[in-house]
Amino acid sequence: MKGDTMKNIGININTEKDSNGTILDTIKKDIKSTIADSNITVFENTSGLSRKAVEKLDFIISLGGDGTLLGTAREIAEYNVPIMGVNIGNLGFLTEVESSEFCYAIESISRGDYKIEERIMLECTIYSSDTLKKYICLNDVVLSKGALSRMAKYEIYIDDKFYSSFTADGVIVSTPTGSTAYSLSAGGPIMYPDLKLMSITPICPHSLGIRTMVIDGKSMVDINLKKKYESIFLTVDGQESQELKEDDRITVSMSKDICKLIKLDNYDYFDILRRKITSRTKECEGGK
Numbered sequence: 094m095k096g097d098t099m100k101n102i103g104i105n106i107n108t109e110k111d112s113n114g115t116i117l118d119t120i121k122k123d124i125k126s127t128i129a130d131s132n133i134t135v136f137e138n139t140s141g142l143s144r145k146a147v148e149k150l151d152f153i154i155s156l157g158g159d160g161t162l163l164g165t166a167r168e169i170a171e172y173n174v175p176i177m178g179v180n181i182g183n184l185g186f187l188t189e190v191e192s193s194e195f196c197y198a199i200e201s202i203s204r205g206d207y208k209i210e211e212r213i214m215l216e217c218t219i220y221s222s223d224t225l226k227k228y229i230c231l232n233d234v235v236l237s238k239g240a241l242s243r244m245a246k247y248e249i250y251i252d253d254k255f256y257s258s259f260t261a262d263g264v265i266v267s268t269p270t271g272s273t274a275y276s277l278s279a280g281g282p283i284m285y286p287d288l289k290l291m292s293i294t295p296i297c298p299h300s301l302g303i304r305t306m307v308i309d310g311k312s313m314v315d316i317n318l319k320k321k322y323e324s325i326f327l328t329v330d331g332q333e334s335q336e337l338k339e340d341d342r343i344t345v346s347m348s349k350d351i352c353k354l355i356k357l358d359n360y361d362y363f364d365i366l367r368r369k370i371t372s373r374t375k376e377c378e379g380g381k
Contacts, residue, residue: 105136107157142168158182163330166231170350177355216348230329232271237263239324246320263296314345
């Protein structure tokens with residue numbers, strides 16, 4: 094793809110990570126010095142990411158941490174606009190371009206030295222007795238208990254066929270993108286990010302025989318909440334949540350919308366995986 098087509102640029106910034114606007118100003122100057130005729134539109138904390146504002150953009154920069162990118166992806170999923178993640182947060186696994194490397198990144202884009210990687214997203218629907226609510230997410234859908242240590246019973250069907258019924262603290266339905274997040278902490282596998290798969294991972298199941306199931310992304314997962322002894326919440330990408338009622342039915346499937354991520358030509362998924370996930374330096378006593 095030619096860099097000269099990438100002139101209309103959006104920036105969605107997490108203002109909590111750049112309260113005085115210093116980083117944003119530097120990013121804007123770097124863009125202008127590299128792409129002189131660029132048009133820059135700034136959004137704060139995903140506010141204003143409407144169809145009219147976003148569809149005219151060639152790409153949008155998510156300036157924050159991984160959470161900022163997740164929020165950006167959900168907001169603009171239906172508009173088919175690529176995202177470049179620039180990290181000014183902590184881990185920065187999804188936002189692998191560090192702010193200190195932004196000059197190189199924007200120069201690479203201006204030269205066309207990048208590719209667009211497509212990631213699947215999930216659509217989640219909650220069927221209650223009197224309401225229907227839909228969510229979309231890039232990482233995962235999580236059903237989990239509240240503050241007290243009491244489990245709930247879940248009944249799961251895959252493509253209308255009974256899979257399992259178990260008591261657990263919760264259930265995670267994850268995309269490959271989300272497989273390095275909560276699902277990994279719960280014992281789920283790492284899935285290569287551009288695959289069209291889903292994983293179903295129980296959280297602390299009260300059974301030795303229940304483990305992660307990896308399924309085709311075209312499948313439909315149907316989760317029924319059969320018994321709950323306290324509050325159970327459904328959370329998408331760790332950012333939006335809704336309390337569930339007993340006998341609520343939840344379906345999770347691959348969304349028709351996809352997330353497009355800009356990856357520079359020197360992008361190495363396995364290098365980032367080693368440095369930021371599998372081989373992170375352990376903290377030592379005394380901070381040494």
